[in-house]
Amino acid sequence: MRIGLLCAAAAVSLCALVGTPAAAQVHERTIRWGHLNNTDHPISFGVKKFAEVLAAKSGGKLKIREFPASQLGNEMQQQSAVRGGTQEILSASTTSLASVVKDLGLFDFPFIVSTFEQAEALAQGAFGKAMLETLPEKELIGLGYWGLGFRNATNSSRPIAKVEDFSGLKLRVIPNPVYLETFKALKANPVPMAFGELYTALENKTVDGQENPYSVILSNKFYEVQKYVSATNHTFTQNVIIVSKKFWDGLSAEEQKMLRDSFAETREYQRDQTKLAADKALGELKAKGMQFNEIAPAEYARMQDATKPVVEKFSAEYDPARVKLFTSELARIRGAK
Template sequence: MRRTMLGLAVAVSAVLTALPAMAQVQERTIRWGHLNNTDHPVSLGVQKFAEVLAAKSGGKLKVREFPASQLGNEMQQQSAVRGGTQEVFSASTTSLAGVVKDLGLFDFPFIVASFDQATALADGAFGRAMMELLPEKDLIPLGYWGLGFRNVTNSRGPVAKVEDLAGLKLRVIPNPVYLETFKAFKANPVPMAFGELYTALENKTVDGQENPYSVILSNKFYEVQKYVSATNHTFTQNIIIVSKKFWDKLSPEEQKMFRDTYAETLQYQRDQTRRAADQALAELQAKGMQFNDIAPAEYARMQEAVKPVIDKFSAEYDPEKVKLFNAELARLRSTVK
């Protein structure tokens, strides 16, 4: 009997302890937008985040997902989050470089050679320093999700060496580093919003594009592209950004729930990204795309071709951030495979 009473007392005490914290949690609907379809690792990450956040908040904090650019293109959603009319956005570091220029360092070609190196760069001192710059731009970063390595597809022929890129009209993210990188390959880069890409490929407005395998599969680019080549030229990171105007309305307990949920679901999302890369490539081949790898010697030639791009843009960023970036690259290249 005493054991039963003691157990009941402990349970009641736990409930009473939790009540003040839960009293700080209000009913809220969080609009979370992104560019990808619902079968993509980003969407799977949002769905898992929503599930965990709802459980932590007793169902009060509800994430409503808006996939596939439903809330606008990347720049429109970024602006909406900064303005407070959208709560959360999975933003690429590429687009956020327009807000915090030094984030463009993530887009330098061939800086990392593996998922583990890309993760170490985002989670290390450089990645943290970049996130610290966002609150003054009305954005609260929760952390990084991986999108994966970007690879070239096109409708004209396989890309096995740098010369094969010459003359190809390729859609790229509207970002100076991407534009200059493909100009160094003698391609004709065309900046274009992602939502316009499928039609442009279908109409042959552009010959090809570059994206992670999972994006290529999810958006059915295999229907309008024949060749996919393992260029692995950059690794794209997402930053989960929350509107500061929304964040400042949250109680400390609600803010903690957001941060704890990110931490608890991070590995799940990254695992989905890794798994999707392998599965997507196999599916693309099964759907008729011709895949070709690139020989190490030819890959080295591609790396050599873009060194002037890295030198040029390094001179345009904050010297201290470039120093930290290069130090982090040196560290992870010697410690992470």
């Protein structure tokens, strides 16, 4: 009996020793994840799902603490904090992250993709992967992309169903050269303006309209001061989930794998939430009285043609090899059935 007990004790001790190295690879950590969106936004839904998956994988040791609604500062401030190692994770738009990796700005070119599926194929394909590979030299690790959805135009004058309908409309745009040139090419009158000033400008007719995802149009109550919403789908906005390299390098291989696997298991959920939110927001905008119209494929093609000179002009400012990869990926995606 005593021999049996000793053997059992030895077996337990051996199991504990075998288990110790693996257990030691995962430490108690609280990981701060900042973003600009409210807690009812698909980005926040994605963060919560990621936190749930990561907690399950790590036995509760790796905890995500979400800081929504710019609680950790604006996007540029949070980028600086992540690069410096004082913040662990940020959901960063390609628009702002292009200040760190310029070629990410190619994602913001007008009319390059026309469906969610095309947008995802671009991000998940060779070009998207190549962009992630440039981040470590900038003190960042990219887990991957979360789509924010298409931007669409609203205004108080008329439906936008063809290129000519843009003519003369004063549209507030992001203070970004590509956006300014895009709407100039469409014969609109683009007005760069801080987002915080937009509602009042629409209300006072300082501008006729603006462009944003449906969810933003709804949450900011632009339906109160805008009559028409048109599915122009002119730009698809991507977020890159970036991790501080300084933080990342302090993680064990097992912890790094848990973060990457949690992202992989969360990506489709977040994508579906983005689609659902867009559909729901559009339905609510209609219910609140906005007049909605689709764009016929032939007219969408005309809008693409009108903005091709913008794409060509700004392409010359990027790495030629990256532009070639970007262009070949677009051709592949558009040709896929």
